[in-house]
Amino acid sequence: MKRIVTILFLAMTLLSATGCKQKAKYVFLFIGDGMGFGAVSVTETYLAQTDSTAIGMGKLAFSDFPVMGAAATFSANRQRTDSAAGGSALSAGEKVNNDSICISPEGDTLTSITYKLHDAGYKIGIAATVCIDHATPAAFFGRNCARGNYYEIGSQLADTGFEFFGGGDFNRPYQAQPDCFAKAQDAGYSIAYGREEFAAKKGDGKVIFFQKRDTTHATNQLPTRLERIQRANPDDITLKELVTGAIDVLDNPKGFFVMAEGSMIDWAAHSNDVAGLVNETIDMSDAIEVALEFYKKHPKNTLIVVTADHETGGPACNKPTLSKIRAICEPAGETNVDNYMSGEQNNSDISKMAGIGWTAGSHTADRVPVYAIGAGSEMFSGEMDNTDIPRKICEAMGVEF
Numbered sequence: 407m408k409r410i411v412t413i414l415f416l417a418m419t420l421l422s423a424t425g426c427k428q429k430a431k432y433v434f435l436f437i438g439d440g441m442g443f444g445a446v447s448v449t450e451t452y453l454a455q456t457d458s459t460a461i462g463m464g465k466l467a468f469s470d471f472p473v474m475g476a477a478a479t480f481s482a483n484r485q486r487t488d489s490a491a492g493g494s495a496l497s498a499g500e501k502v503n504n505d506s507i508c509i510s511p512e513g514d515t516l517t518s519i520t521y522k523l524h525d526a527g528y529k530i531g532i533a534a535t536v537c538i539d540h541a542t543p544a545a546f547f548g549r550n551c552a553r554g555n556y557y558e559i560g561s562q563l564a565d566t567g568f569e570f571f572g573g574g575d576f577n578r579p580y581q582a583q584p585d586c587f588a589k590a591q592d593a594g595y596s597i598a599y600g601r602e603e604f605a606a607k608k609g610d611g612k613v614i615f616f617q618k619r620d621t622t623h624a625t626n627q628l629p630t631r632l633e634r635i636q637r638a639n640p641d642d643i644t645l646k647e648l649v650t651g652a653i654d655v656l657d658n659p660k661g662f663f664v665m666a667e668g669s670m671i672d673w674a675a676h677s678n679d680v681a682g683l684v685n686e687t688i689d690m691s692d693a694i695e696v697a698l699e700f701y702k703k704h705p706k707n708t709l710i711v712v713t714a715d716h717e718t719g720g721p722a723c724n725k726p727t728l729s730k731i732r733a734i735c736e737p738a739g740e741t742n743v744d745n746y747m748s749g750e751q752n753n754s755d756i757s758k759m760a761g762i763g764w765t766a767g768s769h770t771a772d773r774v775p776v777y778a779i780g781a782g783s784e785m786f787s788g789e790m791d792n793t794d795i796p797r798k799i800c801e802a803m804g805v806e807f
């Protein structure tokens with residue numbers, strides 16, 4: 407009898423525990439393009455320099471997330487994925503060939519997590535620091551067998567009905583007619599250039615928030631963190647502002663999903679550029695702070711996942727010269743921003759000075775880190791495949807994948 411009572415008690419405890427467990431309804435997926443374990447370590451080593459302790463590891467916004475795992479990134483046809491296949495795996499939960507955006511090797515169109523969640527009633531936001539039709543953001547709304555078909559991918563944005571898009575601009579909007587702007591406007595999107603226009607239009611429904619156009623900068627991307635410091639242009643917007651804007655537009659009782667990409671970590675790593683790598687990683691971390699603030703207000707039903715589509719460059723602190731890392735990565739430091747921007751100091755010499763080594767100028771086949779906090783975060787512990795990540799997010803939200 408006593409045993410039966412104990413079993414009943416245990417069963418009831420278990421039932422009530424699972425019954426009480428809240429599902430995630432506010433979800434942030436941050437993707438550091440090319441942000442492997444090395445990028446995080448080099449940046450944390452630099453951050454340790456910004457306080458008095460020097461030796462040790464500093465903290466990014468996600469460094470103390472309670473759950474950490476690692477994801478394999480190989481694609482359907484390459485051990486080293488590109489951002490198209492890496493983004494598609496994180497979005498559609500399937501391996502595709504490099505260069506493909508959510509099209510299977512057999513030619514089938516795959517369904518991204520964003521469409522599944524939108525159908526289930528969640529609002530959707532997609533943000534990146536590069537053009538909105540670039541491989542990673544494209545994988546969350548577009549379908550194309552070639553990532554370079556920017557006009558076609560940009561045009562597909564209009565048909566999604568997703569509530570928020572933020573980034574640099576479209577990449578090739580006028581390659582054919584109707585152009586990407588006309589298509590988006592016909593579908594009911596307000597297009598805002600810069601924060602004033604966004605403030606005026608964010609209550610209009612579906613909004614696209616782009617960096618204000620100017621002639622002194624590549625118009626289809628946000629300026630890098632170091633560019634912003636050098637330009638001191640008050641019109642420059644950041645990934646942090648895009649995430650804040652996404653929350654403004656999307657926040658509603660049913661919930662939302664935001665994918666935000668720190669896109670240019672990858673470009674710095676391709677160039678073996680320590681200062682760029684560190685500054686772009688910090689830039690994405692600043693955007694994650696916004697999600698963390700939101701999480702603190704809704705801790706029971708917010709989930710934040712931080713990962714990468716692939717590793718780039720294989721940086722490591724070989725023999726880190728701590729004071730040099732600070733001097734090099736700090737905008738006002740020895741490698742001052744003007745010299746850095748003019749390319750006067752060469753990346754390989756700078757890396758040697760800082761004691762940072764690189765294994766490649768391209769993507770590597772390394773696993774990438776996965777950090778998680780909040781509702782359902784425990785599922786992101788240990789080793790996993792990149793295709794598991796959108797499936798786990800849906801499971802945390804109670805939505806069938």
Ligand SMILES: [Zn+2]
Nearest residue numbers: 440672718769
């Ligand atoms: Zn790359």
